[in-house]
Amino acid sequence: MTHPRKSLDSVIHAPVRFSIAAALASVDEADFRTLRDAIEITDSALSKQIALLEEAGYVKVRKGFVGKRTRTWLSLSPKGRSALTRHVAALQEIASGTPPVGDAD
Numbered sequence: 001m002t003h004p005r006k007s008l009d010s011v012i013h014a015p016v017r018f019s020i021a022a023a024l025a026s027v028d029e030a031d032f033r034t035l036r037d038a039i040e041i042t043d044s045a046l047s048k049q050i051a052l053l054e055e056a057g058y059v060k061v062r063k064g065f066v067g068k069r070t071r072t073w074l075s076l077s078p079k080g081r082s083a084l085t086r087h088v089a090a091l092q093e094i095a096s097g098t099p100p101v102g103d104a105d
Helices: 015-025 032-039 043-055 078-096
Strands: 059-066 069-076
Touching: 015 032, 015 043, 015 059, 015 069, 015 078, 032 043, 032 069, 043 059, 069 078
Parallel strands: none
Antiparallel strands: 059 069
């Protein structure tokens, strides 16, 4: 029997990164400012967490201009979406106290 905590994703598990992934899972793309406001974090803290998620291949970053201002848009990659789904499933399994599927005692 393998405890479901072993299925938790260490990249997504941090509360701020989990919040980012969850927020991005519900949209195709979000601009930096909207995401920052939604999860109530500073620009610098969000930038740091986005860099970690991007390095893991979980978030895609797109930069462009609106008028003369630089804008950043973020989206959850297919790899990130899959990782979030597995992570949430592991959390639900832990919370339910149910043994892993396929294990019978």
